[in-house]
Amino acid sequence: MAKGTPLVGPRKAAILMLAMGEQRAAQLFSYMDDYEIRDISREMATLGHITSEEMETTLSDFTENVGGGGGGVVGGWGTTERYLRSFMKEERVKDLMEEMRGPAGRTMWEKLANVNEETLAGFLVNEYPQTVAVIISRIKASHAAKVLAVLPQELAMEVMERILVMDNVPREVLSAVEDSLKSEFMRNLAQKTTRDSHELMADIFNNFDRSNEQRFMGLLEQGHPSDAERIRALMFTFDDIMKTDDKGIQTILRDIDKDVLALALKGAKPDMRDKFLSNMSERAAKILREDMDAMGPVKVKDVDEAQLKIVAVAKNLADRGTIVIASGGDGADEFIT
DSSP, X not given: OBTTOOSOXXXXXXXXXXXXXXXXXXXXXXXXXXXXXXXXXXXXXXXEEEOHHHHHHHTTTXXXXXXXXXXXXXXXXXXXXXXXXXXXXXXXXXXXXXXXXXXSOSSHHHHHTTSOHHHHXXXXXXXXXXXXXXXXXXXXXXXXXXXXXXXXXXHHHHHHHXXXXXXXXXXXXXXXXXXXXXXXXXXXHHHOOOOOHHHHHHHHHHTSOHHHHHXXXXXXXXXXXXHHHHHHHHOOOGGGGGXXXXXXXXXXXXXXXXXXXXXXXXXXXXXXXXXHHTTBXXXXXXXXXXXXXXXXXXXXXXXXXXXXXXXXXXXXXXXXXXXXXXXXXXXXXXOOO
16 A cells, blocks of 8 residues: 555545445445545546455455455446446536546646646636636636736736736636536546647657667657657656656556566666655565565566556556646646646
């Protein structure tokens, strides 16, 4: 179990739901409010593999039969969606899944904090200045500053003037703005499928082994140096995982196999190895170190393949907004889409 991930609240409920099976879980879900379903479902979708030990801890007083069976449960997006479909209407399930797969956050304002400022500004330029002022006034000041900086100057000035004279915003107005953001912006953001050709090539390069990546990048640099530079900038590598915060590392750990992790870290830089080990329990870290020592010499090709599997998991989590990868340069956080 990842260090710093206490078995409380929605996480405990999610493990219990998975352990009891779809039919009984559906009965419990039917008594819950939407926000409770959303919180527990989000946990179910991001749990990954849950060991028998974690189940016993979570269900301490009433899960002897479940925990003693020797097996764990596995939470994921597919499992969660199947559970929800067993008692919810199709459209409601679709809305919940889209909301959860969108940028991370429990509230609409928390979700907006994970949206790149240029993406958010691109949506706001088509809104009424008063609406923009309400939205800007509700997000974090650091994020608001970045958004205002990329808005057209005339609109940005009008928004600031409206904020200066703004009274308390009525609850019904906030609700209307939130509904608009959900239906017109967040859903489109979650469903966005158009891809830049350089992004596509960067993904392909991410899946090359080290020798082929170097070979093809070298060929591109000779014939198309500007394209090669852009692709290199867009590539998501194993080293980029260092830009993830501790919570993000803990999330990644829940979604990867321990044998894959041991092989990947066997050939990793010391700071990357320490990054993962420091986000595990003392016992789990000790076992992982022993596993790596027991491997002896390993092939570079095998290490590359293991690291690529972790990269794929990390990039998928970042694309869903479950984790955030800090960008280079000024050290600010940038949402990966």
